[in-house]
Amino acid sequence: MTKRTMQEATFLILTALAAGSQHGYGIIADVARISGGRVRLRAGTLYSALDRLRLDGLVRVDREEVVEGRLRRYYQLTPEGTTQLAAEAARFQANAATALARLGLAEGMAT
Amino acid sequence: MIGTADLERGYRRWLRWYPRTFRREHEAEVLGVLLAGAREGQRRPAPVECLDLLRGALSMRLRPRVPRTERAAVTAVRLMYLGAVLELVAAVTILATIGSVRSSMVQRSPGFTQAQWHAVVAGKLAPTALAAGIAAALWLWMAWANGRGHRWARILFALFFGVNAFGLGSGLAGGSALYARADLAAGTALCLVHLVAVAMLFDQDIRRIAGHRSSAG
Numbered sequence: 001m002t003k004r005t006m007q008e009a010t011f012l013i014l015t016a017l018a019a020g021s022q023h024g025y026g027i028i029a030d031v032a033r034i035s036g037g038r039v040r041l042r043a044g045t046l047y048s049a050l051d052r053l054r055l056d057g058l059v060r061v062d063r064e065e066v067v068e069g070r071l072r073r074y075y076q077l078t079p080e081g082t083t084q085l086a087a088e089a090a091r092f093q094a095n096a097a098t099a100l101a102r103l104g105l106a107e108g109m110a111t
Numbered sequence: 112m113i114g115t116a117d118l119e120r121g122y123r124r125w126l127r128w129y130p131r132t133f134r135r136e137h138e139a140e141v142l143g144v145l146l147a148g149a150r151e152g153q154r155r156p157a158p159v160e161c162l163d164l165l166r167g168a169l170s171m172r173l174r175p176r177v178p179r180t181e182r183a184a185v186t187a188v189r190l191m192y193l194g195a196v197l198e199l200v201a202a203v204t205i206l207a208t209i210g211s212v213r214s215s216m217v218q219r220s221p222g223f224t225q226a227q228w229h230a231v232v233a234g235k236l237a238p239t240a241l242a243a244g245i246a247a248a249l250w251l252w253m254a255w256a257n258g259r260g261h262r263w264a265r266i267l268f269a270l271f272f273g274v275n276a277f278g279l280g281s282g283l284a285g286g287s288a289l290y291a292r293a294d295l296a297a298g299t300a301l302c303l304v305h306l307v308a309v310a311m312l313f314d315q316d317i318r319r320i321a322g323h324r325s326s327a328g
Binding site for chain 1: 133137139140141142143144145146147148159160163164165166167168170171174176178179180
């Protein structure tokens with residue numbers, strides 16, 4: 001059976017967590033940075049995605065902190081999350097390489 | 112400060128749409144993220160934020176709480192949504208074709224009276240459309256409950272299948288006079304969807320029993 005393609009927001013959230021654990025607002029800021037400002041997650045979308053990712057065992061809570069009286073919960077990738085992100089990134093990379101090669105834009109092919 | 116308090120109150124109001132279990136665990140955290148992302152001097156949640164919170168809340172309330180790795184269970188829940196759609200299509204079809212049913216009856220028997228037509232609507236068409244609507248609601252309820260992994264819902268869904276199959280079977284055994292061709296096709300399609308969904312729901316149990324049997328044999 002073919003695996004379902006990961007949505008871009010999910011891919012970017014997992015990518016934001018790939019370098020280490022982050023809290024909710026940190027993920028939103030990092031996703032905006034990674035996507036060059038193209039994807040701006042809102043809290044509802046982020047927590048809906050995090051809820052799904054936790055349920056699927058791709059993300060877990062790392063620790064909690066209280067900063068200026070507000071709760072911050074840090075999330076991190078699970079080993080399964082790391083594996084799935086790596087597989088998805090490799091798939092994107094292979095597809096992109098094929099597209100660029102066919103367009104004659106792959107590295108070393110442009111004149 | 113007053114502005115922040117107003118804004119916080121506004122966000123809390125929208126967070127009430129979320130399931131209670133989620134709010135208990137995450138409300139303070141989400142509120143912190145919302146306030147951190149608010150504009151300087153913002154006093155009310157922006158419409159786009161409200162829509163996003165509403166969408167997130169609805170998605171958490173409606174989507175199955177079954178991990179995607181449990182594919183059989185996820186498929187079963189999707190089939191239940193399909194069942195609901197089929198029932199709704201049936202109800203809408205009955206209501207939308209009432210006019211053509213009437214003209215076809217008048218064509219077949221020219222002496223067909225207004226009172227006879229009312230009797231057909233009240234005795235057959237309206238109850239059938241109503242039953243399809245109720246059945247759609249039942250399918251949706253079953254999808255919601257099974258999506259949350261309630262064990263009682265699996266059993267109830269299997270019983271619901273028994274009733275559905277018995278209804279279809281007894282109608283067929285009674286000479287199929289009750290069923291027009293379209294009725295029969297729709298009933299059979301729904302019964303098949305139901306059967307596959309039940310098999311998917313009990314997939315793990317079926318495999319476990321099969322595994323015991325093969326290891327015993």
